[in-house]
Amino acid sequence: MFQIAETLEKKGDTVYTSASYTKPRGEIFPNTFYRIGGPIGKLEHIVLAKVTGYHGCYSHFATYKLIQKIKEVNPDIIHLHNIHGWYLNWKMLFQYLKTSGKPIVWTLHDCWSFTGHCPHFMAINCEKWKNGCFKCPLYKLYPGCFIDDSKKQYTIKKRYFTGIPNMVIVTPSQWLANLANQSYLNKYRTVVINNGIDLGKFKFVLSEFRGKYKLNNKIILLGVAFDWGPRKGINEFKRLAKELPKEFAIVLVGVSETVAKELPERIIPIACTQSQEELAEIYSAADLFINPTLEDNFPTVNLEALACGTPVITYQTGGSSESITKECGRVVPYKDYEALKKTIIEMKNAKKNMEAACQKRAQLYCREDAYQKYVTLYEEIIKNEKC
Template sequence: MSRILFINSVCNGSTGTICKNLYKAAEEAGHTCCIAYGRGDAPEGFNTIKIGNQFDVYLHVLKARLFDASGFGSKKATKNLIKQIEEFKPDVIHLHNIHGYYINIEILFNYLKQHPEIKKIWTLHDCWSFTGHCAHYTYKKCNKWQLYCNGKCPNKKEYPQALFSNIKSNFNKKKEIFSNVENMILITPSKWLKNEVKKSYLKGYPIEAINNGVDTNVFKPTASNIKQQYGLKDKKVILGVSSVWNKMKGLDTFLELSKELDNQYQIVLIGLNKKQIKQLPKNIIGISRTENVQELVKWYSVAYVYFNPTLEDTYPTTNLEAIACGTPVITFNTGGSPESAYADKDKIVTNDINLIIKAIKRCSVNKISDVDSRKMINRYMEEYE
């Protein structure tokens, strides 16, 4: 049996949930596990290592903002982590998001290169690992990363936001740091991201696509009176869900859509902040972010359609959650979103309101295989052996 260390920015959210699910499955299989994380709180019942503290995060954020140095702060915190890794003595280190202002990639990867006996698995949840700055680039249609990031960065103001661009140096450093690591494989949640990685300086590593899944014991068709609670008994609900709503997640598209829909439809958006809710037109119901999963399941289950107009995404979990609850998904042809929507051509639309409305009106339940997270977990268990 192996000793497995997971490293991720958080223990919550989509990537944190994946880490926790893999931890529980690995422990049940007889492995010994630990999660090292940078921000937020540790869940009960898990063996965890907190990397640094809130002050370390603030300093890392400041360095990233001023000098475009995301991933190059947190030196002391990372050196302390290395000591704790040596105490844990892992056979497998499973990296997830190593950006997020909590870890120093140079110190971490120097350690990984010094230990070829440790198996390294790196799950890439976005594109940050092979660009000079950004986590996503499709909206700006930037392909500099395929050869060399230099010049003016079109994503300087996007996460990880910076006042001054340093993409040339970042690209060179990351290329050197992430290259020539023995005994490492890369995992992507979508075929789309796998194909992108193959165009980057990481293409020399073995790369596999393992689709994420959801817990279908939780996300399943569920009866409720939630429509009646909101006075929507006879309405067809068009649902949108996001942890953060902005233009990239499609908020502007929903606002435009609301102007053209007749009164048989009702848009419901979950995950808005208080300011956004106050600014909504009267024909959109806004709900703040909920940690109540059952409430989310009820909304997915009563929705006529789940619409995901994301402009940049890798493999949206919300698509899977909606499908598991029996709700059809319509999405843009963006990144890995059509993959996680299991969408046929009638459910992949362009940012044209008339075409979106047509797709909504003719929508039917998605024909899918299996979105249960157990399928994903079993594939990872094979990698841990």
């Protein structure tokens, strides 16, 4: 959000950004940033949503103030990203958007906008969202509730999220665009704008990583995530640690202390790092990047690995495979662990021959190009509004 805003500001535009109340990680928010709500209001929203099942239907005062801020700014265009997470009353927001007369762009980062509850459903192969959710097997998971809220939430979402006269849906992957076009959002125009990465920071770099962890004679398999669990493929890595020959070493980045305690000794856990330079060193040191994710949209970790010259092996999951070609990695059938293991062994020495192709492929995902596509979309929409 901030980076898209910076792209516009370089053109001389004024951009207002807004998100829920969060503690900055050292960054300084610009004067044009508006924080939505606060920690007390968010806690209240969480408790009420879990008890009643009405996730996203509280935070009335915070949402009212946000709407007043939007009216004060009077923007040419309104761009939404994730609106779930117990900080916003999306019923109030969309009621305003329907009558605001403003063109809307909504970037979907998951499937939440057209389901009755869940952000992802691929792992359980659920298709209820196509006609109406009910008896949700995931209702206890994020955004978790004590009761199954899926049927009523689906009905409410469909009522509020449809019928906006001037909204464009953006998805980072073709996979998600295809799903949106099968949902009740199918009346809207859908545009695919892939995620981008900073190619100035993600590139092949030499480091002491192998020596530091005594991996000089090992084939390093790398996994990177920030919420390690079954959905991100932690179980596959545990099996690989038991079954692969000793010449392989597994490194996982983004591992919490709790998850680290559950890992086999053979897996080297590294805590979450905020340093892109440090992450680039780890990507560069790896021989293969393994992404056995079971639910994903268009993971930037694949792009980061490619930019550092490291081939990617991923399941045929969501949009994870869309950035991978046979010249820079392999895509194996969804949940086919044996195929994953076989492919890893076959490709253990592939980096030397694929490094240049990986880096070339990554050039397609320069973040500046992605943000410029948003700017072009904004300009097109505003021009059409004036006609």
